Every structure is written in structure tokens, then in C-alpha cells.
């Protein structure tokens with residue numbers, strides 16, 4: 624059984640550096656990609672589909688394309704107008720499914736209202752579903768049957784946790800705040816797979832602060848700025864903040880903004896033993912794990928085992 628980490632002597636948590644950890648993961652992906660290409664001639668291929676002109680989505684999709692280029696992947700971006708029909712989306716997904724140069728397909732979320740995201744996700748071949756959102760991959764992750772594509776942000780959270788607490792998380796109390804398909808449910812499943820005792824808390828949870836106070840590991844993925852307060856945190860806990868909320872920052876000048884997480888950082892850092900910042904914590908891991916899943920998809924397409932990267 625793992626030990627819960629103790630509080631740092633100063634009472635100020637260590638900051639978990641997601642940029643540094645993601646850079647290490649990317650180095651490993653670069654190494655394994657060169658090996659794959661040298662031995663088989665195959666170059667991993669990623670297609671990213673963006674519908675509409677949401678500025679945050681444009682930033683994320685741009686970052687994904689740049690990282691794929693940096694790694695020498697085949698990298699294509701399809702940018703479609705906001706009024707694209709579901710039928711046109713499904714046609715494009717079908718073409719990408721049939722393209723042998725493309726090993727991974729990612730449809731950036733959110734999608735406009737006229738497109739049913741579940742229909743689109745289910746149209747992606749499970750072995751090309753580098754987001755890990757297809758029901759086959761969700762089922763594989765839950766059952767342990769077969770090789771699942773694991774959603775990028777949750778997989779990134781687990782690498783940060785292992786980097787901070789060591790490989791054995793068994794027996795630790797983990798509380799996940801948020802129950803989305805994107806983060807809350809898969810990260811809870813991954814924690815359970817590591818033998819943590821897992822609680823998924825949400826907006827209807829009674830006495831949420833008391834539930835969070837039980838946790839050795841807190842994963843905040845609720846999408847509400849600074850909702851998790853310092854006095855919700857057990858001394859010595861490890862806090863993973865998945866939230867990315869843009870708020871006004873008049874102190875930086877008129878019309879300026881800044882990013883905050885779902886955790887009140889300064890308050891929590893005074894109690895926790897380790898905490899991820901926003902920005903620079905979980906966010907960079909999401910992009911790195913997308914590259915890892917694309918490489919994994921390329922390896923699996925050749926019947927090769929997926930390389931260990933985290």
C-alpha cells in the first residue's frame with residue numbers, strides 16, 4: 624500500500640511542473656518514433672478536425688499540429704465552417720478512417736449544436752480514436768479487456784501523479800470532483816485501476832468540502848473557477864487541477880485576462896504537499912499524451928506493442 628505524502632515542512636506545496644514532465648514524455652516519443660520509422664518505414668499520422676472558429680479551440684488545435692510537426696509526424700488539419708452538417712462531418716471521418724497514412728483522428732470539442740458529438744465519436748474507428756472517447760475504448764479501459772486508447776488529459780494526470788508519488792498509488796483515497804466523459808469518469812477509472820479508493824463527487828454531492836477533505840489525491844475537473852478552496856484540502860494531499868478558466872485581469876491592464884484552475888491555488892498550496900499550477904500543469908500533458916496515443920495507434924496498426932512512455 625502506498626503512503627500518503629506528508630505535508631512539506633514549510634507548509635508550501637511543491638509545484639508539479641507539467642511543462643517539464645511533458646517535455647520528458649515528448650523526448651521519449653521522439654525516440655520511439657525514430658525507432659518505429661527506422662525499423663518499419665512507417666511515420667505516425669495525425670488528423671485533427673476543427674469545426675467553427677472558437678478561439679480557445681483554435682489555440683489547442685494549433686498547438687497539437689505544431690507538436691505533431693515537431694515530432695515529424697504526418698500532420699493534417701481540417702478546418703470546417705461553423706455551419707458544417709453532421710453528414711459532412713461523418714463523411715470526412717469516413718475518409719480519414721480509410722486513409723492508411725492517418726493512424727489517429729481527433730475531432731476538437733466542443734462541436735456546434737447541429738452536430739451530435741456522440742455520433743461523430745462513434746464513427747471514428749476505435750483503433751484511430753486517439754482521444755479515447757469511443758465506447759469501445761471506454762469499455763476496454765473499464766473492463767481491462769484489450770488495448771484501450773486512454774483519454775489524453777486523464778492519462779496525463781496519472782503520469783503527473785506517478786511522477787510525484789511514485790508508481791504505487793494503491794490504497795490512497797482519491798476524490799475526483801467532476802463527472803465528465805472527457806476527464807472525471809476516465810480519471811476515476813484510471814485511479815481505480817491503480818488500486819486507489821475512488822470517490823467521484825459532483826454538483827449534487829452532499830457536503831462536498833468534507834468529501835474532498837478525505838482525499839490523499841484530489842483531481843479537480845469541474846469547470847468552475849477556484850471552486851475547491853484551501854480548507855477543503857487535507858494537509859499533505861496531492862492536488863491535480865484540470866480546470867482552465869479564463870477570467871478578467873484588470874491588474875494587467877484594461878481588457879486583459881488570465882487563466883485560473885478549479886482550485887484556489889494559493890490557499891491549497893499552503894496545505895497540500897504538491898499541486899499542479901494553471902497554466903503549466905495538466906494542460907501541456909494533454910498535448911503530449913495525444914502524441915503518445917498517435918504513436919501507439921501507429922504501432923498497434925503494425926501489430927507492434929505500444930511503447931511505454933510515462
Ligand SMILES: Nc1nc2c(c(=O)[nH]1)N[C@@H](CN(C=O)c1ccc(C(=O)N[C@@H](CCC(=O)O)C(=O)O)cc1)CN2
Nearest residue numbers: 683730731732733754775867902903904905906907909
Ligand atoms: N477532442 C478533444 N477536445 C478537447 C479536449 C480533448 O482532450 N480532446 N480537451 C480540451 C482542450 N484541450 C485540448 O484539446 C486542451 C486544453 C488546455 C491545454 C493547455 O495546454 N493549457 C495550457 C494553457 C493554454 C492557454 O494559455 O490557453 C495550460 O494549462 O498550461 C491543452 C489542450 C477541450 N477540448
